[in-house]
Amino acid sequence: MARRDASDLAHCLARQAEAVCRHYLSNGHRQGNYWQVGDARNSKGRSMFVRLKDSPKGPAGKWTDAATGEHGDLLDVIRETLGLIDFADVAEEARDFLSLPRPEPEPAPSRRNLPPAPSGSAEAARRLFAMSQPIIGTLVETYLRNRGITLLHGTGSLRFHPRCYYVPDEYSPTETWPAMIAAVTDLDGRITGAHRTWLATDGSDKAPIDTQRKAMGDLLGHAVRFGVPGEVMAAGEGIETMLSLRQILPDMAMAPALSAAHLAAILFPPMLRRLYIVRDNDPAGDGARDSLIARANADGIEAIVLSPALGDFNEDLRTLGIDALRAGVRVQLAPEDVARFMALAA
Incomplete structure (x- = not known):
């Protein structure tokens, strides 16, 4: 435009x-x-x-x-x-x-005439995201609400694709399933990749397939992003984990890096002064935590680890409830961030 x-x-x-x-x-x-x-x-x-x-x-x-x-x-x-x-x-x-009229569309090449994007490339990720739709009122919203995630403001990096291709293996035919599509972006907001979570046809859970999640494109150093990072942000692995934390910290910028390895390599916004490292309770999460603490400290960024009571913060939210999640996270935050970011109990 x-x-x-x-x-x-x-x-x-x-x-x-x-x-x-x-x-x-x-x-x-x-x-x-x-x-x-x-x-x-x-x-x-x-x-x-x-x-x-x-x-x-x-x-x-x-x-x-x-x-x-x-x-x-x-x-x-x-x-x-x-x-x-x-x-x-x-x-x-x-x-x-x-109530303005739409502008006349500019002539565009037919999608049929576009050269095919290499499978798994950043360009393929951008095209997939462009073909998807906002999540409100879709199976993605149903899926997230079933996982206890109801605050969905600022989730424009998530979209819904009703028939996303899924290839079980090289010998099986291609299937289509509904999917949550997440845009992976660099620090300038440019889409470098996408992450697919295939869903059940009623949105009640993930799809009953062997590989329920898969990423594509250029992921190293980048992340899915919720909110605009300033001096404080939180980074972790999973989308649902970070959205669960957002239930009680609705105004803190969050960055799911999608895996422990990519979390360890996430790039820091230039204004960042305090980084909350959201770990999962597993050996891979411990390794990502240690690597990220060392990198943050080397850049003069304060690093604070947030640890769940159970396996991850979505499990805490679903099993223990939002009040227990809030109480468990509150004692781990810097005092000034409790006042600035934590949503009050209803």
Whole structure:
């Protein structure tokens, strides 16, 4: 999508800044010439200010989060509140809100004429993710809720594919199963790979197949990402493990690296000052922990290990319950991060 299109849409949204805020930042309220809310993901609070009218301090529609230093425009608000990744999806939502007509599509080569992407390549991963759909209302949402994961804000890196290819072995025919598709990205947000979790046809569990998960593309150093990392983030292995931790730390950036080996090699965002290493209770998790602590300390980053009571944090959530999970994690956090990130018990 052209940069001019983004600028035009942001300008149109800014002319209706208060209406945009009331719709997408409904947990906030007007305070003078500003809309005040917790953050760009519509959390309750007062640290983010959206300018509602042009002023000498700046144009309408611009916002700043005083707690994190994040800033942006109303297109960023739409992206964050809905968990979108591709600008085309953000632009479509903005046009729907503004009741604008769709632009004429630019001529594009037929998919049939595209050269085939090498199997398992980063390009194949990008195409798979592009062919998938947002997870809300799909079997992915059903699957995650069955695992106790109900907070799904900011999960634009996850998508649903209703008929994802699965090859059991070289001698068996190709099958298709529903799948959760996770985008693996580098520190600049570029998709370098994808991770597939094949699901049962009713979303109740993983598919009844031998290999239920498989990654493709360039994974080393990269991760699936939830939230925007600042000075604090958490990194671990599994998607469900990290989403379980997000149930009690909803505003902390999380990065599932998908395996112990890839966790040990994850790259650090430039602003990072404290890293929570989310380990699984197994020998591979211990090795990843030790390697990551050494790398973080060498870069001047404080490393704190978060350990589950059982095998992993999803098992803790499902077996012990969210209150026990919250209590177990609370005592492992830096005190300032308890106040900043931990969701209060209902």
